Amino acid sequence: MVKKELTNRKIFDAYNANKLIDNQEVDIQGWVKTNRNNGQVGFIEFNDGTFFKNIQLVYQNESYSKIRYGSTIEVKGNIKLTPNNKQPFEITAKEIILLNDCAEDYPLQKKRHSFEFLREIAHLRPRANTFYAAFRVRNTLAYAIHKFFQERNFIYVHTPLITANDAEGAGQVFKVVADMKHPDDFFKANASLTVSGQLHVEAFALAFQDVYTFGPAFRAEESFTSRHASEFWMIEPEMAFCDLEDDMNCMESFLKYIIKYVIDNCPEEMKFFDSMIEKGLLDKLHHVINSEFKKMTYTEAIEILKKAKENGKKFEYNDIKWGMDLQSEHERYLTEEIVKGPLFLIDYPKEIKAFYMKLNKDNKTVAACDLLVPYVGELIGGSQREEDYDKLLAKMKEVGNDKGLEWYLDLRKYGGCIHSGFGLGFDRLLMYITGLSNIRDVQPYPRTPGSLKY
Amino acid sequence: MVKKELTNRKIFDAYNANKLIDNQEVDIQGWVKTNRNNGQVGFIEFNDGTFFKNIQLVYQNESYSKIRYGSTIEVKGNIKLTPNNKQPFEITAKEIILLNDCAEDYPLQKKRHSFEFLREIAHLRPRANTFYAAFRVRNTLAYAIHKFFQERNFIYVHTPLITANDAEGAGQVFKVVADMKHPDDFFKANASLTVSGQLHVEAFALAFQDVYTFGPAFRAEESFTSRHASEFWMIEPEMAFCDLEDDMNCMESFLKYIIKYVIDNCPEEMKFFDSMIEKGLLDKLHHVINSEFKKMTYTEAIEILKKAKENGKKFEYNDIKWGMDLQSEHERYLTEEIVKGPLFLIDYPKEIKAFYMKLNKDNKTVAACDLLVPYVGELIGGSQREEDYDKLLAKMKEVGNDKGLEWYLDLRKYGGCIHSGFGLGFDRLLMYITGLSNIRDVQPYPRTPGSLKY
Numbered sequence: 086m087v088k089k090e091l092t093n094r095k096i097f098d099a100y101n102a103n104k105l106i107d108n109q110e111v112d113i114q115g116w117v118k119t120n121r122n123n124g125q126v127g128f129i130e131f132n133d134g135t136f137f138k139n140i141q142l143v144y145q146n147e148s149y150s151k152i153r154y155g156s157t158i159e160v161k162g163n164i165k166l167t168p169n170n171k172q173p174f175e176i177t178a179k180e181i182i183l184l185n186d187c188a189e190d191y192p193l194q195k196k197r198h199s200f201e202f203l204r205e206i207a208h209l210r211p212r213a214n215t216f217y218a219a220f221r222v223r224n225t226l227a228y229a230i231h232k233f234f235q236e237r238n239f240i241y242v243h244t245p246l247i248t249a250n251d252a253e254g255a256g257q258v259f260k261v262v263a264d265m266k267h268p269d270d271f272f273k274a275n276a277s278l279t280v281s282g283q284l285h286v287e288a289f290a291l292a293f294q295d296v297y298t299f300g301p302a303f304r305a306e307e308s309f310t311s312r313h314a315s316e317f318w319m320i321e322p323e324m325a326f327c328d329l330e331d332d333m334n335c336m337e338s339f340l341k342y343i344i345k346y347v348i349d350n351c352p353e354e355m356k357f358f359d360s361m362i363e364k365g366l367l368d369k370l371h372h373v374i375n376s377e378f379k380k381m382t383y384t385e386a387i388e389i390l391k392k393a394k395e396n397g398k399k400f401e402y403n404d405i406k407w408g409m410d411l412q413s414e415h416e417r418y419l420t421e422e423i424v425k426g427p428l429f430l431i432d433y434p435k436e437i438k439a440f441y442m443k444l445n446k447d448n449k450t451v452a453a454c455d456l457l458v459p460y461v462g463e464l465i466g467g468s469q470r471e472e473d474y475d476k477l478l479a480k481m482k483e484v485g486n487d488k489g490l491e492w493y494l495d496l497r498k499y500g501g502c503i504h505s506g507f508g509l510g511f512d513r514l515l516m517y518i519t520g521l522s523n524i525r526d527v528q529p530y531p532r533t534p535g536s537l538k539y
Numbered sequence: 540m541v542k543k544e545l546t547n548r549k550i551f552d553a554y555n556a557n558k559l560i561d562n563q564e565v566d567i568q569g570w571v572k573t574n575r576n577n578g579q580v581g582f583i584e585f586n587d588g589t590f591f592k593n594i595q596l597v598y599q600n601e602s603y604s605k606i607r608y609g610s611t612i613e614v615k616g617n618i619k620l621t622p623n624n625k626q627p628f629e630i631t632a633k634e635i636i637l638l639n640d641c642a643e644d645y646p647l648q649k650k651r652h653s654f655e656f657l658r659e660i661a662h663l664r665p666r667a668n669t670f671y672a673a674f675r676v677r678n679t680l681a682y683a684i685h686k687f688f689q690e691r692n693f694i695y696v697h698t699p700l701i702t703a704n705d706a707e708g709a710g711q712v713f714k715v716v717a718d719m720k721h722p723d724d725f726f727k728a729n730a731s732l733t734v735s736g737q738l739h740v741e742a743f744a745l746a747f748q749d750v751y752t753f754g755p756a757f758r759a760e761e762s763f764t765s766r767h768a769s770e771f772w773m774i775e776p777e778m779a780f781c782d783l784e785d786d787m788n789c790m791e792s793f794l795k796y797i798i799k800y801v802i803d804n805c806p807e808e809m810k811f812f813d814s815m816i817e818k819g820l821l822d823k824l825h826h827v828i829n830s831e832f833k834k835m836t837y838t839e840a841i842e843i844l845k846k847a848k849e850n851g852k853k854f855e856y857n858d859i860k861w862g863m864d865l866q867s868e869h870e871r872y873l874t875e876e877i878v879k880g881p882l883f884l885i886d887y888p889k890e891i892k893a894f895y896m897k898l899n900k901d902n903k904t905v906a907a908c909d910l911l912v913p914y915v916g917e918l919i920g921g922s923q924r925e926e927d928y929d930k931l932l933a934k935m936k937e938v939g940n941d942k943g944l945e946w947y948l949d950l951r952k953y954g955g956c957i958h959s960g961f962g963l964g965f966d967r968l969l970m971y972i973t974g975l976s977n978i979r980d981v982q983p984y985p986r987t988p989g990s991l992k993y
Contacts, residue, residue: 086782086784087780087782087785087957092692116954133748134746134749135749156954157955157956184956185954185956187954188953191953191954192953193953207946208946208947208950209742221694221747223697227695228695235682238546240675241678242678243755244983245986245993246700246757246770247770249991249993259701259716259725260719262716263713265719271989272988272990273991274992278715288665292665293588293589293675294588295588295589301754301755303701307725315701315725316699325588326541330540331540492660492661492992493662499609499641499642499645499646500570500610502568502611502638502639503541529699530699530739532701534725534726536726537701537702537726538728539946
């Protein structure tokens with residue numbers, strides 16, 4: 086047994102609960118974040134990985150000042166309460182045992198490294214402050230998502246990663262091959278990596294009512310932007326007996342719940358992001374929690390954008406007309422300058438949305454919604470699904486997506502009902518919540534074109 | 540808004556809390572599981588997907604007897620408490636609205652279907668009792684796993700699915716290709732689907748101390764057994780400052796916790812499996828919860844097996860000698876007949892275990908453990924990792940696995956420490972807990988060679 090009872094987190098928890106006892110004996114293992122010595126006394130910033138904040142060790146034995154940054158140590162000593170200092174407690178180290186001497190060529194130096202450089206050492210960067218905070222928030226956000234759905238009796242479904250279907254009917258996909266000489270032999274089908282679990286999870290909504298996926302998805306686009314990765318995690322809830330309005334209610338509750346959960350459970354990390362990464366981050370997030378989300382139709386939005394243009398507003402994509410795909414600049418204008426808060430844009434032209442979305446009575450628009458938020462634009466997309474067998478079949482034939490999806494059509498024939506869902510990228514959500522602006526900085530080992538070192 | 544407040548689950552929860560009120564009005568939507576009429580009065584077994592048990596609807600209006608099995612309905616009526624009946628409450632239906640008439644050729648008929656047939660209708664089988672129960676337990680088990688680790692301050696890490704490494708140094712892997720003509724162009728590397736996230740997550744254990752993965756893994760084996768799938772989910776915890784003994788303590792707590800959580804949170808489903816799928820299932824699981832897990836070295840196990848053979852025990856693989864890989868029959872003999880309960884087998888010959896496992900002082904065995912359980916054999920495998928840079932490098936060279944894993948070696952050079960972890964297949968664990976004997980029956984859309992219809 087080498088595991089110790091005590092951790093950074095337990096010490097901070099005890100402190101916060103007013104239960105940390107002066108002179109209490111400690112025996113704790115972790116890593117040296119800094120080590121300095123003023124000639125009389127030495128100070129080590131110590132962290133064992135369990136909590137965002139370091140603990141200060143104070144030592145007298147001068148030989149400890151040789152312990153290098155990054156090294157692994159065991160510390161025996163006593164808690165010292167220092168209520169009048171900036172750090173309200175420290176550990177008086179009686180004995181420091183060097184468990185592993187960090188080699189001198191440690192690439193992660195004490196100085197400030199660029200994020201670009203840190204991406205090159207993906208195996209070490211979780212130890213750097215920004216990433217130490219980001220991957221903690223990533224963990225908390227993932228759990229918040231499960232908690233939200235589990236508390237509401239949703240069933241978590243592992244939709245398949247390898248698939249013969251392509252939900253969006255578009256987009257480049259990765260092929261999955263066991264034998265390059267006979268690529269379709271293994272599965273006796275054209276196998277690829279999924280871009281969405283939605284179609285698969287709809288079948289489960291028609292058995293369990295409320296379900297969700299939370300798993301990886303893939304895109305084989307040669308995209309080098311800060312928002313695209315070849316591999317990412319997605320959340321796709323699907324609800325039976327649920328129309329677009331119910332769907333939007335769920336999206337709003339969901340977003341508020343998970344943001345609040347992260348702020349409540351990662352206060353130190355969120356303070357760090359607010360001060361070091363995006364000034365005003367916490368205000369932005371509190372604003373979302375406290376807003377009532379607004380609703381606007383696509384048609385209304387086009388009118389507003391046209392009027393803005395008439396009044397001199399310049400958009401990069403300035404050919405505003407009904408039927409166009411809104412660009413991020415348009416979405417941001419609507420959410421930032423018109424409603425000044427989160428906005429559901431609804432009822433999009435059927436031509437620019439996916440085949441499975443419910444056709445509205447106007448025969449021109451579909452019951453789709455995008456949730457727009459300030460500084461980002463679209464954060465979540467959802468829709469009511471076409472539950473009418475004949476309309477869905479006609480649409481699938483029209484877009485040439487009717488082969489191999491007979492099973493999906495079955496869901497309208499046997500026990501069908503009004504149902505809706507939404508989807509969002511987990512990594513982009515994490516970018517929004519941390520203020521980190523590159524998807525490569527919120528993923529443990531990002532996969533992008535040309536990037537597969539780790 | 541079409542979503543209703545009331546669900547099967549809420550009605551059963553109210554009943555169980557003694558809060559279900561006689562004559563209470565209900566308005567609820569769901570599916571018809573059976574519909575029969577004795578001439579005077581009709582009965583519908585109703586389920587809305589939120590709870591394992593059906594609710595009985597009683598109606599007078601004879602026209603409702605034409606509503607077909609599988610159809611979607613809305614029911615308006617009143618709760619009727621019937622404390623003296625087998626079903627302690629029912630719904631007196633005043634009005635039943637047919638929302639979707641299930642087509643007559645519904646493949647899921649009321650009769651008992653074979654599991655083989657049900658696999659052919661993967662999109663409809665979640666509605667069949669066994670699968671309705673199995674995917675509920677799957678959900679609960681997944682959440683139990685997250686809860687266990689989150690309560691212990693482990694950090695959840697999404698290790699990558701697309702990788703250039705191969706943790707096991709063996710096994711057939713799927714290649715990931717964007718363009719079949721230029722297979723390595725996209726990533727500028729030989730990209731494949733991961734078989735394990737362990738090596739990647741070790742880097743995170745050295746930053747956060749206790750971490751875990753829970754995500755998909757893949758094997759491209761042409762295996763047609765009931766225990767192999769091409770795609771499955773794995774759990775891989777990794778702990779810093781943790782030796783093999785600590786590791787086994789964690790495994791034992793983990794297994795007991797998640798089994799207890801499932802029994803406590805899916806009592807109806809587990810009773811169903813106990814009576815319909817594996818007689819004695821609950822006894823088997825309670826025995827695990829209440830056992831103290833035993834420990835035995837591989838060397839002791841070989842002696843016991845040799846002695847058993849001398850005493851006339853016949854094994855299919857009967858050439859018992861030190862250095863052999865134990866077969867399932869040997870593992871089952873040890874756990875079922877020798878210790879009669881869960882058993883950790885430890886200290887395996889280094890030749891039959893993976894390169895990253897810690898070499899013991901005898902220079903012959905490694906600090907590995909397999910957790911064996913009755914009726915299955917190996918359920919979980921774990922090990923202490925080699926933390927010595929030179930020994931690990933020598934071993935990696937010996938097995939020809941030193942190229943491309945320099946970053947993995949770095950973890951022994953910069954802030955290394957004693958660390959350990961374990962891994963288990965989620966789907967096999969679910970088989971063990973439900974008693975279902977084919978992995979195809981616990982996965983939403985199983986992927987096996989030649990099988991990719993959905």
